[in-house]
Amino acid sequence: xxxxxxxELKMAQLMVEALNLEDMEADExxxxxxxFGDGLGLDxxxxxxxxxxxxxxxxxxxxxxxxxxxxxxxxxxxxxAFVENKK
Amino acid sequence: MQAKELKCKIAGIGAWGSYFDSWQALQQLLGGEPxxxxxxxxxxxxxxxANERRRAPLPVRLAVESSWQATQSVGLExxxxxxxxxxxxxDTELTDYMCRTLASEHKELxxxxxxxxxxxxxxGYWTISTGTMSAANSxxxxxxxxxxxxxxxLIQCVTEHKPMLVTFYDAPVADVLRPIxxxxxxxxxxxxxxxxxxxxxxxxxxxxxxxxxQPAWPALQSSSEYISSMYAxxxxxxxxxxxxxxATSNGNKSVxxxxxxxxxxxxxxx
Amino acid sequence: xxxDIIDYETCSAAGLNLKAxxxxxxxxxxxxxxxxxxxxxxxTWIGLVEQVSNVNDLGHWQSRNNALAALGYEQGTxxxxxxxxxxxxxxxRVGLVMGSSTSSIDRTETAYTQLDESGNLTExxxxxxxxxxxxxxxxxxxxxxxxxxxLTINTACSSSAKVFATGARWLETxxxxxxxxxxxxxxxxxxLHGFNSLQLLSPNPCxxxxxxxxxxxxxxxxxxxxxxxxxxxxxxxxxxxxGYGESxxxxxxxxxxxxxxxxxxxxxxxxxxxxREAADIDYxxxxxxxxxxxxxxxxxxxxxxxxxxxxxxxxKAWMGHTLGAAGIxxxxxxxDTLNTNIIPGSKNLETLDEALSLSIKASxxxxxxxxxxxxxxxxxxxxxxxxxxxxx
Numbered sequence: 100x101x102x103x104x105x106x107e108l109k110m111a112q113l114m115v116e117a118l119n120l121e122d123m124e125a126d127e128x129x130x131x132x133x134x135f136g137d138g139l140g141l142d143x144x145x146x147x148x149x150x151x152x153x154x155x156x157x158x159x160x161x162x163x164x165x166x167x168x169x170x171x172x173x174x175x176x177x178x179x180a181f182v183e184n185k186k
Numbered sequence: 187m188q189a190k191e192l193k194c195k196i197a198g199i200g201a202w203g204s205y206f207d208s209w210q211a212l213q214q215l216l217g218g219e220p221x222x223x224x225x226x227x228x229x230x231x232x233x234x235x236a237n238e239r240r241r242a243p244l245p246v247r248l249a250v251e252s253s254w255q256a257t258q259s260v261g262l263e264x265x266x267x268x269x270x271x272x273x274x275x276x277d278t279e280l281t282d283y284m285c286r287t288l289a290s291e292h293k294e295l296x297x298x299x300x301x302x303x304x305x306x307x308x309x310g311y312w313t314i315s316t317g318t319m320s321a322a323n324s325x326x327x328x329x330x331x332x333x334x335x336x337x338x339x340l341i342q343c344v345t346e347h348k349p350m351l352v353t354f355y356d357a358p359v360a361d362v363l364r365p366i367x368x369x370x371x372x373x374x375x376x377x378x379x380x381x382x383x384x385x386x387x388x389x390x391x392x393x394x395x396x397x398x399x400q401p402a403w404p405a406l407q408s409s410s411e412y413i414s415s416m417y418a419x420x421x422x423x424x425x426x427x428x429x430x431x432x433a434t435s436n437g438n439k440s441v442x443x444x445x446x447x448x449x450x451x452x453x454x455x456x
Numbered sequence: 457x458x459x460d461i462i463d464y465e466t467c468s469a470a471g472l473n474l475k476a477x478x479x480x481x482x483x484x485x486x487x488x489x490x491x492x493x494x495x496x497x498x499x500t501w502i503g504l505v506e507q508v509s510n511v512n513d514l515g516h517w518q519s520r521n522n523a524l525a526a527l528g529y530e531q532g533t534x535x536x537x538x539x540x541x542x543x544x545x546x547x548x549r550v551g552l553v554m555g556s557s558t559s560s561i562d563r564t565e566t567a568y569t570q571l572d573e574s575g576n577l578t579e580x581x582x583x584x585x586x587x588x589x590x591x592x593x594x595x596x597x598x599x600x601x602x603x604x605x606x607l608t609i610n611t612a613c614s615s616s617a618k619v620f621a622t623g624a625r626w627l628e629t630x631x632x633x634x635x636x637x638x639x640x641x642x643x644x645x646x647x648l649h650g651f652n653s654l655q656l657l658s659p660n661p662c663x664x665x666x667x668x669x670x671x672x673x674x675x676x677x678x679x680x681x682x683x684x685x686x687x688x689x690x691x692x693x694x695x696x697x698x699g700y701g702e703s704x705x706x707x708x709x710x711x712x713x714x715x716x717x718x719x720x721x722x723x724x725x726x727x728x729x730x731x732r733e734a735a736d737i738d739y740x741x742x743x744x745x746x747x748x749x750x751x752x753x754x755x756x757x758x759x760x761x762x763x764x765x766x767x768x769x770x771x772k773a774w775m776g777h778t779l780g781a782a783g784i785x786x787x788x789x790x791x792d793t794l795n796t797n798i799i800p801g802s803k804n805l806e807t808l809d810e811a812l813s814l815s816i817k818a819s820x821x822x823x824x825x826x827x828x829x830x831x832x833x834x835x836x837x838x839x840x841x842x843x844x845x846x847x848x
Binding site for chain 2: 495496546547548557559561564565567568569571575576577582583584585587588589590593594597603604605606607608609610611612618622625626628629630631633645646649650651652653654685702703704705706707708709710717718721834835836837838
C-alpha cells in the first residue's frame with residue numbers, strides 16, 4: 100500500500116466518518132486504490148456525502164455534474180489533491 | 187355485495203426486539219419466561235450488502251432482520267414474495283435530525299440521511315438486498331397499523347394469488363417527539379402469508395371484516411410488564427395479540443382487532 | 457378488472473381545481489415560480505399553491521399538508537360525492553387510502569423552530585395525529601366522516617398512484633362499497649434541501665426529456681378520486697381503472713435501475729391486467745421528472761415497449777414534481793384526456809434528448825383516446841403504472 104501523506108490521512112478520516120465505514124481505519128485506505136466500483140466500493144450517494152463533508156470542512160464546493168469531478172473522485176490521492184487546489 | 191372470504195396460510199414468522207432475537211425467543215417471553223439480563227445489540231442483518239449496511243438506520247435493520255428470519259424459517263426465496271412493510275411511527279430519529287438541521291443556520295442535509303428518511307426506506311433496502319422485483323408497499327395506520335396492514339396483505343394475497351411478506355417495525359421515538367408519541371421500545375415482526383392452496387405448510391387463518399362501534403384492542407394473555415408496555419406504546423407490537431394466537435395450539439382460536447372507527451377484523455385459526 | 461372512477465379533483469400550482477388545470481393545460485400556462493420559500497435560498501423553481509396559506513383554521517390538525525388536503529377537498533363536487541356515498545352505504549362501508557411522502561413534516565419542521573428553552577415541543581405543536589406518517593388519512597377521515605378502513609401509503613413518488621391499486625383490491629373483496637383515494641404533499645424545507653443535497657434540483661424551469669435538461673423542480677398538490685365497483689353508480693365519470701402494475705427496481709435507494717427493469721415490469725403488468733396490447737395505448741403520462749437519469753431510462757424503455765402511435769408527455773413543467781401527490785395528479789391528467797380529447801404536450805421540451813426516439817412533442821394532440829396510462833417511480837425503486845379506459 101502506498102504511503103499516505105498527512106493531508107491524505109485527514110481526508111481519509113473525513114471519509115470514514117462521513118460514510119460510517121465501520122470495517123476500516125482511516126490509515127488503512129490505500130491512497131492509490133479506486134474509490135468507486137471494485138476498489139473501496141463507494142457509489143454516487145457516497146460521493147455526494149463526501150462532497151458535503153468537504154464543503155463543511157474546507158469550504159470547497161464539488162458538483163457531481165462538473166467537469167473534473169469524476170477524475171477527482173478516482174482515488175484518495177486525486178481527491179485530496181483536487182481539494183488542495185481548490186482551497 | 188357478499189364479501190370474499192379472506193383465507194390464507196401463515197407459514198413463517200420472524201421477530202426481533204431488545205430482549206428477543208427470534209420468534210422462538212419471543213414465544214418464551216410470551217409464555218412467561220423472565221427477560222434476559224442484557225439487551226440485544228444491533229440487529230445487523232448480513233443479507234444487506236456491506237456498503238448499504240453501513241448506512242442503514244435502525245428501522246431499516248429491524249425490518250430486514252425480521253423479514254429475513256421469516257423467509258428463512260419457511261425456506262422460501264425472498265424474491266418470490268410480494269411485500270408490505272408497515273411502521274406506525276416512521277423513523278423519528280431521522281425526522282429529528284432533519285428538523286434540527288433545518289432549524290439551524292446551516293441547513294445542508296446529508297444526502298444519505300435524506301434518502302433514508304423516506305418511509306419506504308426499509309422496503310427499499312429489503313428489495314435491494316434480496317433482489318426482489320415484485321411489488322413492495324410501505325404503509326402507516328397509526329394505532330391500527332397492524333390490523334390495516336394485515337388486511338391489506340391478505341387482500342392482495344387473495345385477489346392476486348401472491349405469496350406475501352408482511353413486516354411490522356417501530357423503533358424508540360426521538361426525545362423531542364416522545365411526549366406525544368410515547369414508544370420507547372424496539373420491535374420488529376414478520377409473517378410469510380401464503381394462498382391457501384400453496385404447497386408449503388402453514389397455519390390456516392380466516393379474516394373477517396365487520397362493522398363495529400369504536401372497537402378497542404384486545405388484552406394480551408401475557409402478564410409480562412415489558413410485553414404489555416410494548417403492546418400499549420409500540421404500534422407494531424399490536425401484532426402480539428395475533429402472535430399469541432400463533433404461539434398456542436390450544437386455547438383461543440380467534441382474536442379481533444380494531445380496523446377503523448367503524449370496523450373491526452377478526453382472525454380465526456381454522 | 458374494471459373499477460369505475462365516479463369523481464375526481466386536483467389542486468396544484470397549475471390550477472386550484474380541475475377546471476383551472478384544464479385552462480392552464482390548454483393555454484400552456486405553467487404555475488412554476490422562482491423559489492421563494494422562506495428558509496431556503498436555493499436557486500430553483502417551485503410549484504407553490506398560494507391559497508394554502510389561507511387555510512389556518514384547522515385547530516390541532518393544522519399543518520400545511522392538511523391545509524392543502526382541505527383546500528383540494530373543497531374543489532368541484534368531490535365532497536358532495538363522498539357525502540352521498542356515506543349516506544347511501546354508511547360511513548363504515550366507505551374506505552380511504554391516501555398517498556403522501558411528506559405526511560406533515562412541514563409542521564414538525566416549524567415545531568423545531570419554536571422549541572422552548574428546555575428544547576421541548578410547545579403546546580400548539582403537541583399534535584400526535586399530525587407528527588406521524590398516517591397524518592393525511594387521519595385528517596381526511598376526520599374531514600370526511602369516513603369510518604371504514606383508512607390506510608396511508610408512503611412509497612415516495614409512487615404513493616398516490618398505488619392508492620388506486622389498493623382501493624381497487626378492497627372493492628374487489630367487498631369489504632367496502634366505495635373508496636376515496638387521494639394524495640397530498642407540500643413544499644417544505646426537508647424536500648427542498650433534501651433534493652438539493654442529492655444535487656437533483658434545476659435552477660431553471662424543468663424541461664423533461666430535453667437534451668439540455670438539468671434537474672427537477674418541486675411542487676405541491678392534493679388530489680382525490682372516488683372509486684366503486686363497475687356499474688354500481690350510474691353517476692360515474694365515464695372512466696374506469698382497467699389495469700395497474702406495481703414493481704421494485706431492487707437496485708438503489710435514489711437512482712433508478714439503469715435498464716429500467718422495474719419500470720418495464722410495472723408497465724407490462726398494467727397492460728396484462730387490462731388485457732391490452734401496447735399498441736392499444738393512446739397516451740402515456742410519463743414520470744418524466746427532468747432528471748438526467750429518469751428521463752433517459754424511461755424514454756428508452758417507452759421506445760422499446762410502445763409503437764409510435766402511443767403519444768407521450770410529461771406534464772411536470774406545469775406544476776413541478778409533486779412527490780407523493782404526483783401519482784394522483786398525473787393519473788387525473790391522464791384520465792381527463794378521455795373527457796377533454798386533448799393530449800397535453802410535453803411542456804418546455806425544445807430539443808429531444810438525442811438518445812431518445814419516443815413519440816413526444818411540446819404541442820398538444822387532439823385525439824379521442826380509448827386507453828391511457830401513467831407512470832410513477834419513487835425512491836427505493838418503487839414503481840407503479842396505472843391504466844385507465846373509457847367505461848363503455
